[in-house]
Amino acid sequence: xxxxxxxxxxxxxxxxxxxxxxxxxxxxxxxxxxxxxxxxxxxxxxxxxxxxxxxxxxxxxxxxxxxxxxxxxxxxxxxxxxxxxxxxxxxxxxxxxxxxxxxxxxxxxxxxxxxxxxxxxxxxxxxxxxxxxxxxxxxxxxxxxxxxxxxxxxxxxxxxxxxxxxxx
Numbered sequence: 122x123x124x125x126x127x128x129x130x131x132x133x134x135x136x137x138x139x140x141x142x143x144x145x146x147x148x149x150x151x152x153x154x155x156x157x158x159x160x161x162x163x164x165x166x167x168x169x170x171x172x173x174x175x176x177x178x179x180x181x182x183x184x185x186x187x188x189x190x191x192x193x194x195x196x197x198x199x200x201x202x203x204x205x206x207x208x209x210x211x212x213x214x215x216x217x218x219x220x221x222x223x224x225x226x227x228x229x230x231x232x233x234x235x236x237x238x239x240x241x242x243x244x245x246x247x248x249x250x251x252x253x254x255x256x257x258x259x260x261x262x263x264x265x266x267x268x269x270x271x272x273x274x275x276x277x278x279x280x281x282x283x284x285x286x287x288x289x
Contacts, residue, residue: 122170122270123262123267123270126262127261133153142157144157151263151266154262154266168273170273170274170277174276174280174282177277177282185203197216200216200223201216
């Protein structure tokens with residue numbers, strides 16, 4: 122919820138030439154939050170919690186749910202989970218390569234994933250591979266916004282989702 126909100130805001134900002142979001146263009150985070158992110162028929166996927174709950178309700182065996190917080194906490198553990206889910210043999214050589222290529226710093230320098238090739242003629246606000254941290258939303262949300270997202274997270278948890286906002 123919280124981290125998704127901030128990532129989505131920056132994603133829209135970086136590709137606003139496509140999205141044409143006035144609130145983002147003007148740097149108005151509060152308007153983006155209330156009139157876009159928290160409106161069920163405005164954001165591309167509807168409300169975050171409804172989108173996640175719909176996926177949870179399907180109980181599709183070939184969908185693996187991973188949280189960014191889990192990836193940050195223990196990348197190797199999550200890589201092993203992904204490999205097992207996909208039925209891929211994770212040799213030590215492959216594991217080492219994937220762990221290296223998946224590092225935040227490596228991805229930031231990799232033109233294939235950083236969108237640096239598209240920045241030349243773009244009005245990108247922030248790098249596409251931005252911070253690689255959990256909790257960047259702290260200090261950005263008002264108390265009311267934080268409470269509203271906490272309620273959304275509770276809905277996902279009640280639906281059987283595993284949501285983490287911090288590594289504390």
